[in-house]
Amino acid sequence: DALRVGAEHWPIFFEGNNGREALFLYLTAASLRLLGQTVFALRLPAALLGTGSVWLAWRIGRANFNRRAGLLAAALIAVSLWPVMESRWALRAVSLTFMAALTVYLLDQAFRRQSAWRWLAGGVALGLTLYTYIPARLMPLVILAWMGWLFWTRREAAKRQWRQMAAALLTALLVFLPFAWYMWQFPDKVNQRANSMTVALDLAVKQGDWGALAASVWGVLRMFSFWGDVDWRYHVSGTPVFDPLTSLFFYIGAALCLWLAFSRKDGGEQRPSYALLLLWAGAMLVPNAILEANSSFLRAAGAIVPIYLITAVGFDGVAAWLQNRFPKIVTDKVATAVVLIGLLLTLTATYHRYVNVWRNQADVRRIYQADLTEIGRFLNQNPPPEGTRVYLADSYVVDIAPRTFAYASDFPVDWFSINDSFALGNGREPLWVIVGVNETLPPEFAQKLGLTRGTVYPFANGDPAFTLYQINPEKAVWPPQQPMNVDFAANPRLIGLDLPAELYRGETIPLFLHWQIPPDRTHLSNQIVFAKVQVVDGVGNVWSEVESLLGYPQESWRADDRFAQMLPLEIPDAMPPGEAYLRVSLRDFAGKPVAMTGENQSEAFVVRSRPLTDFTLTPEMPLFDDTLALRDTIFSSQLMPGLDIDIGLDWVAVQRPSIEYKVQFQLWYAGEDAPFLTQTAAIWPDVYPPTQWQTGEAVRSLHRLIVPADMPLGEKPELRIQLLDSATGTAVPLTQGDNKLADMTLATRDHSYEIPPISQPLDAQFGDAIQLLGYDLDVGDAQPGGALRLTLYWQALATPPGHYTVFTHVAAADGRIVAQLDGPPGGTLTGTWLPGEVIVDEREILLGADVEDGRYALRVGLYDAGTGERLPVTLGGEAQANDQLVLTEIEIGP
Structure with missing residues (x-):
């Protein structure tokens, strides 16, 4: 400062x-x-x-x-x-x-x-x-x-x-x-x-x-x-x-x-x-x-x-x-x-x-990084041999490198975060890697590089100050087990990864990512970038993910430099055994994904299973066919027309299943003779069906209960479950426990079909199921620091197939968005709309104090928040550019 x-x-x-x-x-x-x-x-x-x-x-x-x-x-x-x-x-x-x-x-x-x-x-x-x-x-x-x-x-x-x-x-x-x-x-x-x-x-x-x-x-x-x-x-x-x-x-x-x-x-x-x-x-x-x-x-x-x-x-x-x-x-x-x-x-x-x-107290040395002072003194008195690459390993490398290091020599010193990274140089230069007394070299890196011991140098009073590891070039770089080639914009290139030979559910394993610096990405200023790795099964379900800072700061990058990053990767115990993949991505500090080219998904690997050793079948636990115990469930007990319910079922095989089972979900109203909604789903077909489960094995199955927007309404709904024999379609016996999963809470809202007066009527259609009838616009406060008050009038032509988000943009002539507001229309989920229903969507779009005076376009559209994909827009039957509708132009100024 x-x-x-x-x-x-x-x-x-x-x-x-x-x-x-x-x-x-x-x-x-x-x-x-x-x-x-x-x-x-x-x-x-x-x-x-x-x-x-x-x-x-x-x-x-x-x-x-x-x-x-x-x-x-x-x-x-x-x-x-x-x-x-x-x-x-x-x-x-x-x-x-x-x-x-x-x-x-x-x-x-x-x-x-x-x-x-x-x-x-x-x-x-x-x-x-x-x-x-x-x-x-x-x-x-x-x-x-x-x-x-x-x-x-x-x-x-x-x-x-x-x-x-x-x-x-x-x-x-x-x-x-x-x-x-x-x-x-x-x-x-x-x-x-x-x-x-x-x-x-x-x-x-x-x-x-x-x-x-x-x-x-x-x-x-x-x-x-x-x-x-x-x-x-x-x-x-x-x-x-x-x-x-x-x-x-x-x-x-x-x-x-x-x-x-x-x-x-x-x-x-x-x-x-x-x-x-x-x-x-x-x-x-x-x-x-x-x-x-x-x-x-x-x-x-x-x-x-x-x-x-x-x-x-x-x-x-x-x-x-x-x-x-x-x-x-x-x-x-x-x-x-x-x-x-x-x-x-x-x-x-x-x-x-x-x-x-005070000066020799361990906490003081840690707080004021006295080890860095001692390292600087050592390097000034003992310069490394010509051509040697010197690295300092520090936990807060992005914050401190290289401004807090009192090192008088012109010989460059580079940095990396020792918590989860290790800089490997370019494979042509010997390395000096210096680790301060307040840092710990992860044993996984020491094993990979063969660093059995280093030379310990003390403070003046004899206490350890830092450890120096001298690494030959041929030992500094180990080839990745699984090569990859993913190029991230203005960031390192992912050239491969290492995984243990066997992966078991319920374990956390060390995953090594191998990165290399392309020649055109040197002389960059430090910025915070995170690597994220997801565990994905064969049908695309994400079972776990881990995120970690890229621990080799940009100010240390040189052409062809390599560094390894270690992440603790969890293989969830509820994940079904079988083929799985790793998906690698980068994001910046604000959460924005970094653009990439290349395939960021790893080769398939096999997730194996170990039977539970501490499972106890309790009397209240549902047991079907003397074979599958339902240990736990995960879902929301709120029942809302048009809002699907994601359900996770945690099974334990008390004995090895001899038949394939299907799950049948039933929604009942109290006092009724039959369920008002029934849905049947297989358990991991073609992935890990029940006949492949071992005795004592725990598996989580994932299901989505489709709730129609026009479902009948009643009193005291409850969710029940049955297991069916896939071959016959008949229910297997419930050996013990209750098949009622939960008493559901019915949440409803009022539906309006009356079209109110609209000052600016339109005939715009978004996708196949949503129509924009028009809008009202108040520009009385359209000035820097003010706001636009916009009311959109939507109508459902049919129940939309998903839940969509409305975006409203105030855009300059060059396309810059100077103000925006995204959110569900009228605070409702579009998947809950009934045919003919009218939704009044009131919005206040705040204008920043730095918005310049001038004319701007007011644009609107709908998109899937999960994928970012917009619905196509037509106005009077004519397709609109960029899947958005320009409502009008507005003047911003005093």
Whole structure:
């Protein structure tokens, strides 16, 4: 984001990564522009802001309390673990620490010196503070409360400067105005990070879970001396803010601030200063108090300066109390010694925890990818032999390659995702494949390539950092067991696949896809593409599918490169044994299929079966002919005229069937003597009929019950099943259980046959069964950001043979679709229409704010959502181009 700033790209808010305020990223962009794209330039703004916070703590402490308080607060911030780590994160939270302190300092100085320019500068700082980090949104409340305290305790001085205060607040508002406008326009973008979090306050108020809120508040209270942030990402897990002695001074300081904020001692002139520290620290800790039990030190970054100032006030109060009771020369020396020893111990503890503990912790190394740093150092010191291809294996390769790798050599390094892919090079170059300590080489790849062991290289403390595998060219590429040749547009070519020799139902097997990069597809930018593999039986039923990211990013592609992709492919236990195929396709991130040429279906393979070993026939389970048990069923119990019902039956062969069976479905109404609908279907004829089943074998049969749109209506329908002997057509006995599958729920709708008044009548026909009688069109809001309101009047010439979707397109003269709305006509399924029925289909087609003024065509059509095939259209007996009807032309504009 920082690198993209400039060249007409000046965002008010950065939307990526759940949204980030802009100020710190602009500072980072300036640093990178001035000093170059280096780690030093990236970290410099945070270091300067952290150092500036030390100076501001000194200035605020000296001005409001005394020199000792200011020096101690500044020194504690300079040597304590929390602010030191914050200054090295290079995250925007440090900008809140600095800007909040700068705002307080400028406004406090403005009031003390009655300085107009300082009031304005403080207003600018307050406005900019709102561009730092989410908790900054509470900072204006802190300043308003502080001003209120001034009017309460320093009334005359405050009254003399009320105009300057108002000017400061107005200045802050003007500075904040661009971001305020953005927040009003895009609240979901600005609040996406907050909205993604569980808010303990919401749980308490809306669900009555006050325990969650109590845990969050307790997390804040104990962070100072008992238990700190547990997230290794930003802190040494569990380490509190203070050691026990320093925390004692913090508690004393908090008590003194609370007492003196309301005290009238010395005329109460310092009351606003003490109140300000409590208001400031309290407001910056509110997010932690209302969110979750873990008190995040990152979220609390705005509280760093006031917390250490409060601690300094506590120490100063104790020192003053001692000076009143003991000789000053003694107390001064004791206080100085205690401070120096304490600061030295704090600095030592900070160094140890940061350099020795945090830096070498396994979670920290994983989070910050320390293995990549070590790999870069190794390659800089040990360049590979000339002609060697170097690959880095990483789980998040598409996100990071190659921008986060500190590798100074000009020798190229390529990447692949180790989770499910392995880059094989072009077969002519030796390979170095480097696997970081946080990654695991799948054993399937290691076996295929003969990678029994690699060379392990450690971190400086001896812990493993990465493993280097050196692979000869002849070992790097293994030929696919089943060659294929499928060319995907702007993507790799599928050249084959590997399957195990035997496939059994109920197993998940490793499937290897072999890909090759055509010479014309190098120098492409990274994009996310998924490979999908479907298991298809001999009649076209899809039984399972698996999808996985193509793990070899485009920025690493070179001509003739090959890589293998491994997918865990499930062979469902209910799938019938016999011939099956694999169907391979690609899709982009949005789900759009990638165009291809070539046959993407594999050669046939045989799915075998193993009998169940844990099957138990229960008394309620239907058993037919002492042979087939119906273990389970899958279907919808809703019965709607014209809506077919897909039924899955899970059978278990208690003994090997000796005859072929057929399934007979019957729909009954309660109290009737005969079913009103009967349908018979064979069980996997020509694929895997029952006489081929083995004892103990489980098979799922699939059926579709055709429900006519003009079925008779009655009360309490139920679905029953019988098994028939295929040879005789007679029902076999039901040995046990009930043959009623379910009580069905009858769903009906009203049918209208009356044609209403139509402003624009037509005589258009779609397919053989659907007629468009005309339409009404309201163009009163036909402008960018507006909508078209269209009513279509359909009539069924006969019950349509399927369920079709209506598309309505607003198209430019060049064919571009600028707006569209797809959906079933009138919210009904066309297969449920009765002959002569009239359907009123009301539609609101939204026009985007970016639609240009001009004339557009309004087009309509019908298509099968499963295949995308459109119904042919005729108007007055004349066929319409592209199977669509142009209703009219419309003018879009103000």
